[in-house]
Amino acid sequence: MQIEPFGLERWFADHEHEADVMLAESGVRALDASRFDTDPGRLDYVVPTNGDPALRAKVADRYGRAADEVLFTTGTQEANLLANLALLDDGGHAVVVTPTYQSLSSIPETLADVTRVPLEPPEWGLDPDAVAEAIRPETSVVILNNPNNPTGRYHPQETVEAIYDLAADAGAYLLCDEVYRLLADEPIDPVASMGRHGVSTTGLSKAWGLAGLRFGWLAGPPEVVQAAWSWKDYTTISPSIFGQHVARQALDREGEILRENRDLVADHRDRVAAFLSEYGLEWFEPVGPNGFVTVPDGFATGQSFCRRVVQEESVVLAPGGLFGRDQYFRIGFGLDSDDLTTGLQRLRTFLDRHR
Ligand SMILES: Cc1ncc(COP(=O)(O)O)c(C=O)c1O
Structure with missing residues (x-):
């Protein structure tokens, strides 16, 4: 079994530590630990190891599901790994919507045969007919x-319901990573609430x-959650007790935290949109803190552009080639407002110099 190196993480490893401004981070600036109680008591495993049942029941409510249909994991990354291991343990075939x-x-390409369904610019819309064409009996x-x-x-x-129906009719599951969902002004229903085939x-x-x-x-459905838990016994056993302790408080204060973060993202999105239009750079106005932007004239690829920006201005952007689209770069604008100001000032200096 051989897995591709994770291009984005390798790019960050090469540049993030030394650079002054990280304009490629995909999340929202981190909250300070002082906002939470950080003493979970005894530093044991979480028992049961799939997560505190009362907290799982609360999370499961979001999906109209029971506590045993939720598995707590070490980040979304582990949830995705376990879901893939659970759903592709016999190899088989997966359909993956890209770029992603x-x-x-x-991970699915390591475990199974994969058909990619491309989203196309400028709107990156998802065509259910293309998914239907990619689905096979297996x-x-x-x-x-x-x-x-x-x-x-x-x-x-x-659109998501149409994809769900296609997957369900084929006896397959729809696995959706919804880590940015609650940054939308009007989040759609999560896939796990759409029926038996939603994860x-x-x-x-x-x-x-x-x-x-x-x-x-x-x-998701019990058979998938159980299979994922069986794999988790070999990865992290249980979630971190610190993570679960603070997560409980954060979920209790969800309204306040999400309002704060959505406001920050909306304000920063407007600032970046104004900047891009000044320089004639294009994006599809994003939900969440990541935008995929056309490479400025004079640069062959996102890679050559991002390399020069980090070398000359110590600002990290993410080359689109890491997502299979080398005429783009990704900008992450969820960072602190002062850092965004500095990052955009330096990008301005760079672009003016290379006009
Ligand atoms: C779509 C998506 N899923 C998962 C992750 C990893 O998330 P976590 O930090 O929760 O493991 C990322 C991080 O960038 C992401 O963009």
Whole structure:
């Protein structure tokens, strides 16, 4: 078994530590630990190891499901890994909508035969007919990320329901990574609430600004959740007790935290949109803190552009080639407002110099 190196993480490893401004982080700036009680008591495993039953029941309510249809994980990343292991344990076939967060394509490609369904610019819309064409009799899962990273496109309820019906009719599951869902002004229903064939993954890293908690979950039908739990016995055993302790408080204060983070993202999105239009750069106005932007004239690819920006201005952007689209770069604008100001000032200096 061989897995592709995670291009974005390798790019960050090369540049993030040394650079002054990180304009490629995909989440919302982290909240301070001082806003929470951080003493969970004894530092034991979480028992039962799938997560505190009362908290799972609360999370499960969001999906119209029972506590045992939710598994707490170490971030959304683990939820996606476990979902793939559970759904593709016999190999088989998966349909993956791209461009997407790399783990949602590289993990299934390591385990199974994959057909990619491309979203096309400028709107990055999802065509149910293309998904229907890609589904085969042996397809066990269709994999979606909505709102999408890197494009920020949020597919509407009727499109996602159409994809759900296609998956269900084929006896497959629809797995949707919904980690940016609660940054939408009007979130659509999560996939795990759409029926027996829906599996949702998410976590507190992005919309809540709590990446350091490493707390997420998977919600779906019992057979999938059980199979994922069986794999979790070999990955992290239980969630972190710190993560779960703070997650409980964050979920209790969800309204306040999400309002704060949505306001920040909306304000920053407006600032970035104004900046891009000044320089004639295009994006599809994103939901969430990531935008996928056309590479400025004079640069062959997102890679050459982003490399020069980090070398000359110490600002990290993400080359679109890491998402299979080398005429784009991804900008992450969920960072602190002062850092956004500095980052855009430096980009301005760079673009003016290279006009
Ligand atoms: C779509 C998507 N899913 C999952 C993750 C990983 O999230 P977590 O920090 O919750 O593991 C990311 C991080 O960028 C992401 O963009």
